[in-house]
Amino acid sequence: MTDAPERTLVLLPDDEDWLSLFMGMEEPLLTQLALNSRAVQAGDEEVWELPQDLDGVGAHEAWGRLFQALPEPLRHTGRNIGRYEPNQERPTGRYTLYAPDSRWEHTPLYPADVDPRDVAAVAAVLAHFRTALDGTDHTELADFLQQMADDWADPGREGNAKRMVEDFTRGLSVWQLPHQPDTAVLLAAVAGPGGETPERIVLTPPQEDAYQTFTRRVSAAVAGNSPHDYVLHHYANS
Numbered sequence: 001m002t003d004a005p006e007r008t009l010v011l012l013p014d015d016e017d018w019l020s021l022f023m024g025m026e027e028p029l030l031t032q033l034a035l036n037s038r039a040v041q042a043g044d045e046e047v048w049e050l051p052q053d054l055d056g057v058g059a060h061e062a063w064g065r066l067f068q069a070l071p072e073p074l075r076h077t078g079r080n081i082g083r084y085e086p087n088q089e090r091p092t093g094r095y096t097l098y099a100p101d102s103r104w105e106h107t108p109l110y111p112a113d114v115d116p117r118d119v120a121a122v123a124a125v126l127a128h129f130r131t132a133l134d135g136t137d138h139t140e141l142a143d144f145l146q147q148m149a150d151d152w153a154d155p156g157r158e159g160n161a162k163r164m165v166e167d168f169t170r171g172l173s174v175w176q177l178p179h180q181p182d183t184a185v186l187l188a189a190v191a192g193p194g195g196e197t198p199e200r201i202v203l204t205p206p207q208e209d210a211y212q213t214f215t216r217r218v219s220a221a222v223a224g225n226s227p228h229d230y231v232l233h234h235y236a237n238s
Contacts (some may be wrong), residue, residue: 008116010175011183011190011214012074014094014108017233018222019078021171025122026063028148029168033125034060036144049140054128055121062121066175069118071110097190098202099211106203106211107237109190119175126172129165166224173221182217185210212238 033056039047050056070078076091097106132141142161149159177183189207190197203211215237223230 006115006117007113009187010112010114010177011109011186012070012112012174013215013218013237014074014077014110015218015222015237016077016081017236018171018174018218019074020081021167021222022066022174023078023081023171025168025171026060026067028152029129029145029164030056030060030063030122030125032144032148048144050144051128051137051139051141054125054141056125059121059125062118065118066114066122069112069114071112073108074110074112093197095190095197095199095201098200100203100205100208102202107215109186109211109214110197111187111191114175119172122172123176126165126168129168133162133165170222170224173224174218177217177221180213180217182210182213186214 033050033054035056036048036050037054037056067075067078071093072091073094076087076089076094080087093110095108097108098104099106128137128141129145131137132139132145135142145161145165146159149161149164151159152164153159185207189203189210190201216234219230219234219237223233
C-alpha cells in the first residue's frame with residue numbers, strides 16, 4: 001500500500017479460542033493462495049484456475065499486517081498456540097483485568113490500531129470462498145478449498161471445506177465487530193495515563209456492564225452458528 005494508511009482503533013481479546021482461529025487463517029488458505037497467485041504471475045501452467053480478481057498475495061500480506069497490528073501480548077499468545085513447549089516469558093504490555101470485586105479475573109482486552117483496508121482485503125477473499133461453496137464461482141476455487149481441507153484433515157478423514165471456511169469467517173469476525181458504546185467505555189478503561197497500560201486494572205460497575213456486553217458480542221463472533229460453543233465461550237470469558 002503506497003497511500004498514507006487509514007487507521008482505526010479496535011478492541012481485541014487475549015483469547016486463545018479466537019487467536020487460534022485467526023492464526024489458522026494463514027495456513028493453509030492464505031499461504032497457498034499467495035503461492036498460486038505468484039505462480040500465475042510467473043507464467044506457470046500447473047496452477048489452480050481461480051477468480052482473476054482474487055488477490056491471493058494482497059490478502060496474505062494484509063493478514064500479515066493484521067498480525068503485526070496485534071498488541072505484543074496477543075502476538076505472544078498466538079505464536080504459542082500449538083507449541084509443545086510454549087514461551088513462558090511475560091510479554092511487554094500484559095496486564096491483569098479484574099471485575100469490580102477485585103477478585104474475579106477477566107480476559108484482558110487490548111486496543112489495536114489497524115488499517116481497515118487490510119480487514120477488507122481479507123474479507124474480499126472470504127467472499128470468494130463463499131461464492132465457490134455456493135457453486136456459483138465457475139472456477140477451480142471450490143476444488144482448491146476441498147484440496148486444502150483434505151490436506152489438513154486428520155489422517156483417515158475427509159476434509160470439510162465448508163467448516164474450514166467457517167473457521168476462517170470466525171477468525172476474521174472479531175476484527176469486524178462494530179464500534180458500539182461498550183467499545184468506547186472499554187477502550188477508555190484499558191488505556192492508562194499517557195497510553196501506558198498498568199499491570200492491574202479493576203473495572204468500575206459501568207465498565208463491567210460494558211465488558212459483559214462486549215464479550216457477548218465476541219462470543220457470538222467466535223462461536224459462529226453454534227449456541228453450545230457460544231455458552232462455553234462466554235462462560236470462559238465472562
